[in-house]
Amino acid sequence: VARNRVCEVLGIERPIILGPMAWITTASLVAEVSDRGGLGVLGAGFMSSDEVMREIAATQKLTQKHFEVEFSPMPDMLDSITTIVEEQRPAVVYGVVVPAVNPELMKRHVVRWKECGARVVIKVATVERALAAERLGADAVVAKGWEGGGHVTPEATTCLVPQVVDAVSVPVAAAGGIADGRGMAAAIALGAEGIELGTAFLVAEETAIHPNAKQAVVEATDMRNVITGSCTGAPCRQIANRLSDELAEIEATCLRAEAAERLQTVAVQSLRKAMLEGDVEGGAVMAGQIAPLVKSIRPAREIMDAVIAEYGEVVSRLSSFPIS
Numbered sequence: 001v002a003r004n005r006v007c008e009v010l011g012i013e014r015p016i017i018l019g020p021m022a023w024i025t026t027a028s029l030v031a032e033v034s035d036r037g038g039l040g041v042l043g044a045g046f047m048s049s050d051e052v053m054r055e056i057a058a059t060q061k062l063t064q065k066h067f068e069v070e071f072s073p074m075p076d077m078l079d080s081i082t083t084i085v086e087e088q089r090p091a092v093v094y095g096v097v098v099p100a101v102n103p104e105l106m107k108r109h110v111v112r113w114k115e116c117g118a119r120v121v122i123k124v125a126t127v128e129r130a131l132a133a134e135r136l137g138a139d140a141v142v143a144k145g146w147e148g149g150g151h152v153t154p155e156a157t158t159c160l161v162p163q164v165v166d167a168v169s170v171p172v173a174a175a176g177g178i179a180d181g182r183g184m185a186a187a188i189a190l191g192a193e194g195i196e197l198g199t200a201f202l203v204a205e206e207t208a209i210h211p212n213a214k215q216a217v218v219e220a221t222d223m224r225n226v227i228t229g230s231c232t233g234a235p236c237r238q239i240a241n242r243l244s245d246e247l248a249e250i251e252a253t254c255l256r257a258e259a260a261e262r263l264q265t266v267a268v269q270s271l272r273k274a275m276l277e278g279d280v281e282g283g284a285v286m287a288g289q290i291a292p293l294v295k296s297i298r299p300a301r302e303i304m305d306a307v308i309a310e311y312g313e314v315v316s317r318l319s320s321f322p323i324s
């Protein structure tokens with residue numbers, strides 16, 4: 001009997017995960033994705049513990065379904081993350097393995113999360129990290145390739161996903177450069193059992209970002225996606241604009257350390273500026289390389305239905321595709 005382990009492990013009906021996005025994946029979008037059978041993920045990245053608690057409570061009011069809370073478990077944050085998990089009992093905890101965290105310490109926290117009944121999903125960008133996630137006790141991993149929005153990862157999705165699938169025994173969801181049923185079919189063909197979408201959900205009607213930012217994503221064409229912040233060691237993708245030109249100028253003309261310091265000043269709050277205030281020239285409209293395939297602002301439900309419907313069409317086309 002065919003089984004989809006991503007759905008089984010996460011307690012969802014459709015193997016579509018909402019990629020956590022700091023400031024962006026908040027209660028209304030998270031609840032909608034979960035209600036429609038996928039997995040909504042709260043982006044708790046820059047939130048204080050109180051804000052996370054409030055956002056969890058707001059989401060719980062909107063949906064009875066499973067949703068996740070995403071944390072970047074920096075060493076000094078682990079205790080407060082575990083307190084939140086113990087008090088709020090989220091069905092799933094979603095994290096990224098941070099090299100600064102001692103694996104034994106991290107493992108002790110993962111054990112406590114699981115004692116609270118939470119399933120643990122860890123997002124990885126290399127095979128080594130996927131193996132480390134499995135050792136920590138992850139129930140599933142999301143393998144994110146370099147096409148994806150947010151922080152740039154080193155390997156392309158098409159190369160990373162099959163390697164991670166071969167390396168670990170837990171189910172794998174693919175992320176990075178997927179926005180439609182063709183992308184989903186490709187991910188499943190590579191061995192993934194689910195997908196995570198970030199850029200595609202940026203423009204969902206329920207996403208609480210400024211309409212200017214959604215419009216900038218919808219209007220993005222190929223070759224407009226640039227990488228900024230390489231000098232900081234944490235480069236991000238964004239749609240080319242005045243800010244990205246300024247950042248590129250600084251990186252091209254300054255020594256690395258000076259560039260990193262100046263970028264810190266220019267780029268600080270840039271995501272917020274674009275996404276919440278609507279300044280799409282002076283702020284960072286972060287989106288992945290797949291943005292040109294994201295063509296309209298519509299409800300999250302329609303985005304998910306379209307992906308699943310097109311996936312079905314692609315699979316039937318493939319099954320009768322003549323190869324000789």
Ligand SMILES: Cc1cc2nc3c(=O)[nH]c(=O)nc-3n(C[C@H](O)[C@H](O)[C@H](O)COP(=O)(O)O)c2cc1C
Pocket residue numbers: 018019020021022024043045070096123144147148149150151175176177178196197198199200202286287288289290
């Ligand atoms: C604006 C933006 C912000 C993001 N913020 C986070 C974050 O805070 N934490 C995280 O784990 N991933 C973050 N991501 C990555 C997404 O969760 C997801 O993995 C990625 O967008 C998938 O690739 P795609 O954009 O091609 O769909 C962000 C992505 C975008 C576009």
